[in-house]
Each structure stands twice: as C-alpha cells, then as structure tokens.
Amino acid sequence: MTYHSLKTPSLKAEFSDALLSSLAPDGGLYMPDSLPSFSEDELAKLGAMSFPDCAAKLARHFVDDNFTDEDLEILCADAYDFDMPLKTLTGEILDPAMPEMVDEYILELFHGPTLAFKDFAARFMGRAASHLLKKTGETRTILVATSGDTGGAIGHSFLNQEGIKVFILYPEGGVSDVQQHQLTSMGEHSNIKAIQINGSFDDCQALVKQAFADKKLTKKHSLMSANSINVGRVIPQSFYYFWTSLQLKAAHPSRPIVYAIPSGNLGNLTGGLIARKMGAPIDVFVAGNNANHPFTDYLLSGEYTPRDSVPTLSNAMDIGRPNNFPRILDLFNSNHSEISQVCHGAHFSDAETEAHMKKIYRDTGYLMCPHTAIGHLALTDFVHGNDRNFTKVTVSTAHPAKFKDDVERVIEETISLPASLQASVDAASHKHVMTPTLTALKAYLNDHA
Numbered sequence: 001m002t003y004h005s006l007k008t009p010s011l012k013a014e015f016s017d018a019l020l021s022s023l024a025p026d027g028g029l030y031m032p033d034s035l036p037s038f039s040e041d042e043l044a045k046l047g048a049m050s051f052p053d054c055a056a057k058l059a060r061h062f063v064d065d066n067f068t069d070e071d072l073e074i075l076c077a078d079a080y081d082f083d084m085p086l087k088t089l090t091g092e093i094l095d096p097a098m099p100e101m102v103d104e105y106i107l108e109l110f111h112g113p114t115l116a117f118k119d120f121a122a123r124f125m126g127r128a129a130s131h132l133l134k135k136t137g138e139t140r141t142i143l144v145a146t147s148g149d150t151g152g153a154i155g156h157s158f159l160n161q162e163g164i165k166v167f168i169l170y171p172e173g174g175v176s177d178v179q180q181h182q183l184t185s186m187g188e189h190s191n192i193k194a195i196q197i198n199g200s201f202d203d204c205q206a207l208v209k210q211a212f213a214d215k216k217l218t219k220k221h222s223l224m225s226a227n228s229i230n231v232g233r234v235i236p237q238s239f240y241y242f243w244t245s246l247q248l249k250a251a252h253p254s255r256p257i258v259y260a261i262p263s264g265n266l267g268n269l270t271g272g273l274i275a276r277k278m279g280a281p282i283d284v285f286v287a288g289n290n291a292n293h294p295f296t297d298y299l300l301s302g303e304y305t306p307r308d309s310v311p312t313l314s315n316a317m318d319i320g321r322p323n324n325f326p327r328i329l330d331l332f333n334s335n336h337s338e339i340s341q342v343c344h345g346a347h348f349s350d351a352e353t354e355a356h357m358k359k360i361y362r363d364t365g366y367l368m369c370p371h372t373a374i375g376h377l378a379l380t381d382f383v384h385g386n387d388r389n390f391t392k393v394t395v396s397t398a399h400p401a402k403f404k405d406d407v408e409r410v411i412e413e414t415i416s417l418p419a420s421l422q423a424s425v426d427a428a429s430h431k432h433v434m435t436p437t438l439t440a441l442k443a444y445l446n447d448h449a
C-alpha cells in the first residue's frame with residue numbers, strides 16, 4: 001500500500017517510511033492511497049477467523065514487502081494476546097447463540113497490559129517499528145504527547161527495545177494519579193523517560209509538533225512520533241471494528257449496527273470509519289465529546305473551530321485541536337452532509353458524566369470509566385431520537401480503576417486496583433519537569449537521547 005500526504009497528494013511513501021517518519025516531508029498527515037474492499041464471502045471468512053488472524057490478513061493490505069505474511073501473523077498473535085469481550089451491561093459475553101433480544105453491548109477494549117484501548121494500536125505499531133529497525137540497524141527517538149493513556153501504552157510497547165528511546169510528554173495535573181504512576185514507573189535507567197510539562201495536553205501536542213517541524217532536530221535524533229498523527233497508530237484501530245462488527249452481524253443479522261465512541265483526537269473514530277469503508281457492517285458512529293467539543297459542533301453546524309482545551313473528568317479527551325480531523329474529512333471528500341449522515345455526536349458536562357456513571361452502576365452493576373460513560377450517554381441520546389432497531393455498541397476505552405479517585409468519589413464506594421496497576425503504583429516514580437518550550441525540550445534531548 002502506498003500512502004500520500006494530505007497536504008500534497010503527490011508526496012508518496014511506502015508504509016515503512018510513513019511509519020518511521022510519522023509525518024510527510026511537507027508536514028502533512030499520511031493516508032493510504034486506497035482502501036481494500038472485500039466480497040461477502042471474504043467478509044464471512046475473515047469474521048470466522050480469530051481476531052489476531054483477521055488482523056494479520058487486514059494488515060497485509062496496509063503494509064509493504066518488509067513484512068511477510070508470516071511476520072504479520074506472528075506480530076498480531078504476539079500483540080493481541082488478550083481478550084476484547086462484547087459484554088451486556090449485566091455482564092454476559094456475546095455468544096452467537098444468544099437470543100435476538102439482546103441488543104446492547106459494551107465493547108471492552110481495555111484488557112491489554114496498560115488497561116486502555118491504546119494498547120491495540122501501540123502494540124501493533126511498536127512491533128512493526130522494531131521489526132523494521134532490526135532489519136536496517138537504524139535507531140529512533142520517539143516523542144509522544146499523552147493525555148493519559150497513550151504514553152503508558154507506547155512506553156510499555158517499546159520498553160527495553162534496543163535502538164529505541166521514548167520521551168513521554170504529559171500535562172501537569174492533566175492525568176489521573178494512577179496514569180501518572182504508570183507513566184513514571186518504567187525505570188530510572190530504562191529507555192522510557194517521563195516528562196511532566198507545565199501546561200495542558202494541547203501544549204504537549206504543540207511542542208511535539210514544533211519538534212517535528214524543526215528539520216535539524218528531527219534529523220539529529222531520528223525523531224519518530226507515536227501519536228495518532230502516525231498512520232501506524234490509526235490503521236490497527238480499524239481492525240477491532242472490522243472483526244467485532246462481523247461477530248455482531250452474525251449474531252444479529254437483521255439489525256443495523258451503531259458504535260458509540262468517546263472521542264478526543266478522533267483516532268479511534270477514524271479507525272472505525274476506515275473499517276466501515278472496507279466493508280465492515282457498521283451503519284452509524286456516534287461520537288461523544290466532553291466540554292472540548294469542536295468535532296460534535298462540526299457535525300451539527302458544518303463549522304469547525306479548533307480551540308484551547310479545558311480540563312475535565314474524562315481527561316484523555318481534553319483535546320481542543322483533534323489531530324485526526326483532516327483524515328475524517330479526507331475519508332468523505334470533505335462532504336459535511338455525508339459525514340453527518342454516518343457520524344452523529346453529542347457532548348456532555350462532567351456533572352452529566354458523573355450522574356450517568358452512578359445511574360448505570362446503580363441500575364445494572366456495570367462500572368464505566370468517565371470516558372466510556374460519555375460514549376454511552378451519546379449513544380443513549382442518538383437512540384432516543386431514532387426508531388430503527390439497532391444493535392448498539394459502546395466502545396469502552398479504559399478500565400475504570402485507571403480513574404480510581406474520581407470513580408470512588410462518584411459511586412461512593414471503594415474499588416480495588418487490578419494487579420498490573422497496583423504494581424505501577426507501588427514502583428518507584430521518576431519524572432523530569434519541563435516548561436513547554438522547544439529550547440527546554442532540545443536541551444533535554446541533547447542530554448538523554
């Protein structure tokens with residue numbers, strides 16, 4: 001598959017170059033030149049495979065000759081060695097023999113090692129990059145801005161990998177206590193460094209962009225981005241939509257399918273839209289935003305107004321300038337009316353989010369993280385105004401225990417930490433504190449990259 005820059009479509013790159021360089025030379029985002037499509041027969045076959053096998057088959061269409069079929073099978077089996085259950089609110093897991101009556105699921109994407117959906121993309125990207133660097137003997141310095149979960153997933157995926165150093169930039173006060181422990185506990189002398197920025201997530205993201213715009217700096221350190229500006233993050237996020245929608249269609253053939261996605265940088269939604277374009281049987285996406293809602297405003301009005309972010313309870317979605325918006329426009333040739341037929345959106349305050357988390361927990365026993373609660377609220381809002389009989393899926397993006405303090409306050413009960421999170425909390429913590437300036441970042445990279 002060849003990729004092109006969204007700024008200058010004639011600027012092309014193979015997958016390996018697009019992955020390792022992150023942005024096109026003109027600063028544009030890479031997008032695949034075309035998307036594969038599949039016949040009904042092929043879809044049935046892909047749906048009958050295990051998820052890692054299906055992912056490897058899909059990946060074949062997006063990578064290049066640096067990966068053999070066997071490389072991809074091994075890569076996906078190794079990356080995706082955890083569950084991704086479709087659960088009902090009362091805890092049953094999708095089973096194609098289930099009665100048609102069940103029409104609502106939570107797709108739990110948080111059973112990877114860092115307990116957030118970011119593991120799906122980070123583990124694919126990490127393994128793909130390591131595979132390529134091993135072949136050529138090159139090295140990379142990875143810069144990643146995180147609103148909470150990306151840094152942990154990327155750090156975990158590259159921990160102790162030779163030839164790779166990772167610098168994680170996170171906003172002071174902008175990540176939960178448990179997330180901060182995850183980011184800062186990967187070892188004082190490991191290849192993963194946590195940098196706390198005195199600023200917002202948008203400041204972190206802007207600083208990473210500035211670093212990449214500095215050609216000398218990029219070259220000197222062989223910088224690579226692990227944010228969703230990198231197409232290697234977005235592509236694997238299409239795989240789980242593709243596979244799970246085929247499972248749902250097999251279980252409930254007559255019903256249209258809607259997925260609700262708690263959204264920030266729009267990488268997860270972009271993955272879903274790519275899956276749909278490849279033939280995944282998904283009719284509608286619903287995007288949920290918090291108080292940072294340039295995207296849901298765009299869906300309603302056609303006007304896109306990026307803005308500074310404000311902090312909320314769903315911190316991983318505190319994004320006022322979503323990176324992937326140009327990719328969504330590209331998928332629809334910038335046609336607002338087509339986008340708004342496929343994507344619906346709604347935004348919610350912290351008070352609404354808290355009330356919903358509490359209500360669902362009281363009514364069903366299901367505990368949602370604040371992000372997932374916004375996805376579920378947006379779904380509820382969409383279904384309310386629609387009389388089609390959908391199979392409804394809320395994409396659950398993180399384990400509630402990652403937001404332990406807020407969750408406990410909201411439900412007025414204590415919750416326990418899964419063993420992996422407890423281990424991060426107990427481990428020694430190391431971080432560097434920095435102002436959001438390129439000068440400060442350059443100095444730190446000089447000393448540590």
Ligand SMILES: *Cc1c(COP(=O)(O)O)cnc(C)c1O
Nearest residue numbers: 149264265266267268316397398
């Ligand atoms: C990253 C993240 C989101 C937002 O995903 P985008 O791809 O940036 O839209 C939502 N919820 C959680 C828990 C996240 O970590």
